[in-house]
Amino acid sequence: MTDIVVDAMEALDLTQKPPTEEENEEEDFVDPWNVVGTSATGIAYEKIIKKFGSSSIDSALIERFEKVTGKPAHHLLKRGVFFSHRDLHSILTLHEQGKPFYLYTGRGPSSTSIHMGHLIPFLFTKWLQEVFNVPLVIQLTDDEKFIWKNLKMEEAQKLAVENAKDIIALGFDIEKTFIFSDLQFVGQCPAFYQNMVRIQKCVNFNQVKSIFGFTDSDSIGKISFPATQAAPAFSSSFPFIFGDRKNVPCLIPCAIDQDPYFRMTRDVAPRLGYIKPALIHSTFFPALQGAQMKMSASDGNSSIFLTDTPKILKAKINKYAFSGGQTSVEEHRRLGGDCDVDVSYKYLMFFLEDDFRLEEIRKNYSSGAMLTGELKQELITVLTPIITAHQERRKTVTDEIVKQFMTPRAMKCGF
């Protein structure tokens, strides 16, 4: 799966030149529905930044982040998992000036069980919310999943509630967090639907065709959906949170594959008199089989699910986690393992917070002092308590608590 052109992504950024044929060769393909890498080390994220026209998160920005917030940077930021941004400097300036903004993230609820990769934007968003003390809106696009998948509407809505339970179990503050499902909420909030219609008026079929690759045989539901994902980026969609405050800026943490939606949103914003949302993009969480692909909720063995038992977790890692080790112990001792392709090591980069221990593992595995089985055991030791604790917390999330999180209401965030 090489040679797939990603220039469709650049449609709204007219300052960029489309890639030449040469550039198209051996390129990774990234859009909201497909992520296909061409190299074992994973997606070439620097190339994507160039293509999408976003900016790298460099050490100067991380330094400013720490200075402005007075907090040490999150390990996902320091380790380059959140690697790209748009207008993050403006958000930091707002915080410096004591001015409000809000966070928006979301998820398409396509399965009852969410996997470790799905956690990443939520864990990071939770940290951002704590650091900045701002309101957070979380969109569950059950309408999207209903339209794209062979799902009954009731099933899509049920998945949204199940996913909300996992999200709530991560510990979001109910006084600052509003979770909504489109199929329920659009029909509860005229201001939200009005923004959807405003956005729909500004975007034509040519644009969504070039941004998302839609064709004439795609449903009008697919064609108009981008406006639904764009609407939460404008604060006037949530009058119960922002009241009379006009144009509260928005920061969207998301995986880089969602950027096309928000490039469209940023293109539309000034025409509606709205502020462009800022973005902070993550890389993908690799599949157990290797970093070429994003984990898939539909392939049970490509992912570690939050519902996996410790036994299944251990078996999956031992059986499927792609190894950067050598073919024999002797050879491994001699040549060392390759952390750049080793999935267990990559997973530790996401979930092992202790920088010192991670560096130790890297050194030992690279030198050959640590064997693949030992590395896998490190990962099992890190993930098992995370998953079992999550499962325990999820049990305490009742339907009543979900209902509270999903009820439109005022937030307590100092403004």
Add this chain to the structure above:
Amino acid sequence: MTDIVVDAMEALDLTQKPPTEEENEEEDFVDPWNVVGTSATGIAYEKIIKKFGSSSIDSALIERFEKVTGKPAHHLLKRGVFFSHRDLHSILTLHEQGKPFYLYTGRGPSSTSIHMGHLIPFLFTKWLQEVFNVPLVIQLTDDEKFIWKNLKMEEAQKLAVENAKDIIALGFDIEKTFIFSDLQFVGQCPAFYQNMVRIQKCVNFNQVKSIFGFTDSDSIGKISFPATQAAPAFSSSFPFIFGDRKNVPCLIPCAIDQDPYFRMTRDVAPRLGYIKPALIHSTFFPALQGAQMKMSASDGNSSIFLTDTPKILKAKINKYAFSGGQTSVEEHRRLGGDCDVDVSYKYLMFFLEDDFRLEEIRKNYSSGAMLTGELKQELITVLTPIITAHQERRKTVTDEIVKQFMTPRAMKCGF
């Protein structure tokens, strides 16, 4: 403006053959945005019936209508203003069996003042509601007008309220009538939005392109709007009216130019497990200048507005109403006038309820015994009290009454 093909309208009716080139010559053009006739006698409605695949309302159907309802047929039905239908027999059968159905009509609120032509479907719908004692939902598509026109959203919403006042002034029963504006209501009713999404999933761009003539440069708001106009045809969109009753059938009185929306709706219905809505179609109310065109709210002299004073009304009819009379009194006495093209006569067909008097006028004008000036005076005498009475009633329609009509609530209609 001849030679415009209307085969785009037939997209969903695959049993029909596209018109031959010969058939295309000198054809009337009718879609939801344009009505262009090719003959002074008006649109060739029988041809439209054939093209659209609907059925004529013949004397046998009118007879059955009178038998089933026990009421004499409305003059707009007897005189062929409502001339076409789909599944009206099924609706009459339901009424015979004492089974429920409901009425749905609507209007795109494009100007603060509505003209006489706009009244026709509402006057007829009011009569249907009284005869059948059924609930009625009236959709004001302010979202459509916002998307199509150079209008601010607030203006579109204001027009919806102004138009609602005129509609309410016709005397609709508040206990059986729910009026809604999309920009307000979609955000108040999850079930309505859910049906919009269900419909959007079933219709692709190819279909709306061929039905409505959309192109790649049309906004995704236009492209998805047909689902919004289709949704009220399904009773599950209004749970507060129909409660647990599933699939209450719907009858839609509308001008024939709205049929494309409902052909699409009827195509989609069985795929959603819903009943196809029945339809009863009216001809167009002619412009003062002649029957080739529908009245236009944007050309003040092509229409008589409900806000016109008696003086303006008189002046417009005398100055603009296209005459079927001869060039001199002598010639007129000798040859007589032509009721088939005379706009004043046509207007009397719409608004003079007295069959006997109308026939007398027709005879006298055709024979030359009645002059054009006298015919125009007849029309002025008929319309003046209708308009002044309307203006009086409209004054009594307060914002509070509008709010009551537009509040989602249960209806009192025997079920």
